[in-house]
Amino acid sequence: MEGVVELIQWFEKMEIVFSISNCSVENQIKFSTFTLFVGALTWWNSYVRTVGHDVAYAMTWADLKKKMTNKYCPRAEIKKLEAELWNLKVKGTDVIGYNQRFQELALLCVRMFPE
Template sequence: MINQCVTAALATRDANTNGVDSHNLGTGARRNERATRECTYPNFMKCQPLNFQGTEGVVKLTQWIEKMEIVFRISNYSMENQIKFSTCTILGNALTWWNSHVRTIGNDIAYAMTWTELKKKITDKYCLRTEIKKIKVELWELKVKGTDVIGYNQCFQELALLYGRMFPEESDKIKKYVGGLPYMIHGSVVASKPKTVQEATEMAIEVMDKRICTFADGQTENKRKPDNNQQPQQHHQNKRQNIGRAYAIGTI
């Protein structure tokens, strides 16, 4: 009797344990299913990829590629939908080019290509050599205008991204960036010995802000000081005017 009771208790325990394990496994499976659920096109578009029409130039094409790769990372897309989803953001002239390409090689081959292959094709089509050359010249001649370091930083980063092969090493990029800074902050940024362009840009902004604040404080202080050089002159002028008026009255 005791053995039967023990056996029944163990059986009940094992059943409960298996039930819990099954529940946990089931939950785990459901969690995995949610984590690996295929991204639908509406969900892909909710990640707000950019559109590209083929007329915006190299900068917009680069931004389209960068944004698309960000969307790929945050959306749980499947590889077979990568080209389908990304080409749906192509509009205008670029869409005409893509449709012509699809008709030439066929749907199966076109949509079986990789993202790397698509990037190369669209870059070869819309990144003209003449435009790349202009970017190179613009980057080489880029300098800070006045005290607008923030504007300089943005232009430099965009151009450096478009023509990255100009800088084989990070140190080359830093050297070019620092070379475009005005004399008033150039020495301070160099002295900070930045290891990355990001560090150099942050230091440039900080130093320029300090220079501007110092100049503004100096201007305010000068306005507060009395002009001792003009006061005596004004006093003598007033005195001469008063004497002149008195003389005129006396002669009437």
């Protein structure tokens, strides 16, 4: 589940960088995929070789997020996170820890919080 959290955080970071750098929509995929490393970079390079450079870089940010979510956030893991969210309780007096975990889970379990 750690990888799921890291992926969501990467999405958020990229969107903030797009905003503060005024990154144009047509450059978002080039910029964001440049920041990939290890397994994600291998996955991306394989995808580019399969579909071609022009097709890969013509995809939208929403499409890339969906592809990466499908690859790195298996449905079974999301179900575990949803169950954790439903059963989340404050441990002792750690309201701050509870709130932080609730916020993380709420971001990960988007089906539970459509808008």
